[in-house]
Amino acid sequence: MWERYIYLINKYPFIAVSDVITLCPLLIGIISYKYLSKENKLLFYFIIVHFLLDLQSVWISVKNQNNLNIFNFTELLEVTIICLVFLQLNSQYFKKWLIAFLLFTCVFVGIWKFDFAEFAFVPYVLNRLSYVIVVFIYFNTLLSETSVKNILTHPPFWLCAGLIVYSTGSVIIFLFGKQILASDAPHEKFVFFYSIISIINIFFRLLICVSFFVSKYEKK
């Protein structure tokens, strides 16, 4: 089993690094827990669940079984948490209503298009487009109000930055997912594009680390 795990690491190094990197926001979240805002705490709990799901998916892949159902479930959970975080960040009724609508749509499509054996590409694309929209909504709030004194120590800004990188870096890949990420796609293409997604994931997790880290400075 251990040999199989080492084999998988060698075959998909970026995916392995991406899984390990999840530990960073987890550790920084634990260290900065007392400084985390309500929204960041929610994100932190999601990171814990995400980490556990990653462990489970690694375990399943080591056993040479299909783990894509876990990926699809994580995606569903992710969109729910992100939308809930942005629901808390925005106070205007219209913005809240819009985010709630996106949340409902994404969850509905996520359940409807749930796949146990393949990537559910439609929800993946829809979720990333939704992330861009919620980030735009928050940027609008950020620029119309000047309540934030130093944006570089404002945790939601780093979360938004992470989400933008995460969404823009992977949306097109998932849009053409059937050609490059499906089980019948050329293997070398799958490895190449999934490595890109893993690199993007690494950036996203690192930016979440920054978001947790700067919470201390904003609270001060």
Added chain:
Amino acid sequence: MFDSENPYSLIIIGTTILLLMGVVLIVFVAYYQQKQLRKDLNQQKQIQELRTEMQRQLLESALEVQEVERVRIAKDLHDEVGAMLSVTKMSFNQLLRKLDNAQDLATMGKQTRELLEQSISQVRRISKELVPSTLEEFGLISSIDEFIQKVHLASATSFIFSHEGIDIKQRFDKKIELTIYRLIQELVNNALKHADAKEISLRLTTENNKIIFTFTDDGKGFDFENTRKDPKSGLGMRNMESRLSVIDGTLDIKSQIGKGTKTIIEIPI
């Protein structure tokens, strides 16, 4: 490098472009938000400065009105009440000459005349105190000199007045001269009334385009912070600060209970 016919290349190009746009968006938001914030802070600063300037002008107007009113009262006292009293005195003198034979009446008349003379001199004194004519005619040094001589005659307090580097005839801006004069009146009044000072030292110098006035007394001293917070006893101090704020002056008071008080006033010329 990329084959435009190859869909994989297009995916990479599309992803790269989108990613770059995302990064540009993040940088733009961070930059624009900081710019907005700076703009807002500048606006707030300008509004605050305008408010301060408006308050300063209001205070200046109030002080000017006060001075004009002082001049009017002084003029009325001197020209009308003073003149009336003088005429009454002359008329009374004539009456007294006619009452020379009636001894009792003449004594009463003399007493009344003395009262009249006292009233006339009191009116003159009040009139002169209201408007420091010496200040207008001869300048700050002469008026301070005259003021402390008067106070010295009326009290047991001794004064030391020095004016290094300032000529007796040297003139400053009218507002500055009047402010210093009024502050000296307030400080001397405080030193005599509240501090029981036996010796007061006044030092006037100029340095780096500033008039520096140092007032020292050997009185009881006081707790500066507590007095300043007290709405009643801190009034004089706040008045002095208000007067100085009009001419961008600063006030520094150092006092310790039992060790006297030292006040340093700096006014830009």
